[in-house]
Amino acid sequence: MKRYLLQRIGFMLITLFIIVTATFFLMQLLPGTPFTNPEKLTDSQLAILNAKYGLDQPVAIQYIQYIGNLVQGDLGYSFQHEGRTVTSMISDRIGPSAFIGLQALVIGAIIGLVLGIVSALKHNSVLDYGSVTLAVLGMSIPSFVFAALLQYYVGVKLEWLPVALWEGYSSTLLPSIALSVTVTATVARFIRSEMLEVIGQDYIITARAKGLKENQVIVKHVIRNALIPVVTMLGPLAVSIMTGTLVIEKIFAVPGLGEQFTLSILVLDYSVIMGITIFYSALFIFVVFVVDIIYSFLDPRINYKGESA
């Protein structure tokens, strides 16, 4: 197990290094400068600014310097927000994104599980068709449509929850609900099809044959086995949803990270683009790693002891 873990961590670092390198060089291909008011800068001013930030150096030298700083944990300063470190920008903004995302994930997973299990158990019933229809709608209608509808009807018309802005717990609810729709639909569909497959397996017949109660068969055997693929899918989904979604954050004026990432690419804020890319990649790689470990809880057939076992 220990050897496996070390090996995995090694691979994780190599993956991250490749991502950093590729992003760094790709980013240099974007036209323009990271400086504000490019429309007004004269060529001589531009030259002075480039020299000040070391952008007049060959890209290879810049890359070595960047990696050197990165190893020491220094992500540099933002070009757009003078004097602010990239680290502080990320740590300021990941909180709201993660909170909304996590809450959406919990809401979505719970409702999705219930819908999926019910429709699998009541296969081909009205309940089943109803929840399948809901799931298809949830998958195919983009979340920003729900966001706009929720904002208008729940926020403006009914005045039950705040329309937008980030002011206390109540303002996290609408964005989370809007985000959770996709999660609900995805989870419901997965659970339903997995359960239908598992129910037909031989070991379920065995479980029933040895006289287990139907409840125990469902909980201990069917659901547990059906959860494995759901975990695979939930990991990456959690990352994408927790690191912020541009549109939802924009609609509800949430000060999250997704919006910052898009903006930094548009204005070519080199250090912020790099910083957020590294953060996203590291988080993603870490979650995939965690998902692999969770497998071993759920599926006794998987173990990481390696050949020596």
Add this chain to the structure above:
Amino acid sequence: MGRKRKTQIFMIMIAFVLFLSGCNFNSSESSSEENAAAEGEAGQVLNISTTADIPTLDSTKAHDGIAFTVLNNVNEGLYRQDENHEPIEALVTEHTENEDQTVHTFTLRDSNWSNGDPVTAQDFEYAWKRVMKDASPYNFMFVTAGIKNAEAIMNEEMDAEELGVKAIDEKTLEVTLEAANPLFQSLMTFPTFLPQNQKFVEEQGDQYALEAENILFNGPFTLTDWTHEQGWKYEKNEDYWDAETVQLDAINAYVVKDPAAGINLYETNKVDRIVLSSEAVDQNKDDANFETILEPEIIFLRFNHNHPVLGNKNIRQAVNMAIDKESLTDVILKNGSTALNGVVPKGFFKSPSGEDFRDLNGDFNTGTVEEAQALWEKGLEETGATDVTVSINIADSEDHKKVAEYIQAQLEDNLPGFKLDIKAVPFAQRLEIEKAIEYDLSLSSWGPDYSDPMTYLDMWLEGGSANRMDYTNAELEELVAAARTETDLEARYQMLLDIEKILLEEDAAIVPLYQEGAAVLKRSKIKNLLVHPTGASFSYKWVTIEE
């Protein structure tokens, strides 16, 4: 792996998730309580929305309308803009100049920073030299203002210490100019010229101006709460020298990037003024609080003057006349923008006798399609061409695409043999193509740096960084040079009018298309909210709320 180990790993994961969700959440709850308290009071509170966070609060580094607006309302410089965007005395009590108007001496009134230190002439000297030393984004304002040695310092030929500004004593500031400059006083309203308290700035080091606690105030308001990307709060500054004029108790500014969310916040009384997107205009234009305001940004077409056909004046004039600009703004854009037939926009720049620049110079190059076609034929004959296929360089924004498609249809319909290809590229690339003059036509925009028509006129100088089309006219060069130092304001204004005539009447050098506008919803209880074309976008000093 044993069950114990599994439990441990599981706990670590839970801890990680809790850590993520715990970040930066409690602070926002406390701010909402404060806001609720502010709303509860019957006092004068203004709630506004803004489209982005403040990039920096350091006046020497600020470079955008949002930062300029905040600085303008929490700080006080030599002058500030009044309702006509003219300079009125702020910290200055007396302003004298020598005979050739190159040495200006300002006497400052007694006033204090928010930490109790007096505001001194040294604070100005320090801040101004700091702008030059750090090659800040707006250091060119010092060149525009004509302050001695600014240009040499900007080009790194001189040290920032040589800048023509000197504190004679605590309350006397002496500024030396390269030559007399009629714009000098009006430029002093620009936030880049604000003072800074040297001791405080140096104490704060690299933390200076990063948060509301790391900056000092000497203006009508203080910033009491600034949560990045969420918003900020102003409160009346009781120590402000003119505090009795200030009626507002507080202003809440919220960062709202989505225009639809802005409307919903306005409808629920969370904000008092919003800017509408063009889709929302039709739906709201009958609202009693709906209004359109002119903005000073202009949108125009650059010609590549080296192009064999577009280099011909008749051709350029034909292109000017063949485009129906009114339909463009009223049917296609519908966002408050108005057609423009000059390079200086309407509504911001008045002559010394009080007349608008646009009214004085009138419209250029307007005419019927038939007139356009006649000029077109003549131009083709002169250049020996039978048809013209050119491309237009545009930024890939939604608005610019709409405009380009409209222009394409107009020109291809109205000018026989004209074929226009649209090349949409990212904004930064559009600019680089323009600077390299590797285009035929380019859809460009220009915003003013200061409140004077010159900001739209000296950009056409040969070799200037804003020319970008190899346009040159010796007469225009002479007039710009003369106007820069002419101190008889009437005579100078006439020169400005003449410069525009050369550019458009004589040369038809560009195609002005429209002047930006904004459609806003503003509650009628808000009075005296000043909207400025340059520098800070708003002044809150005189705002009152009349319930």
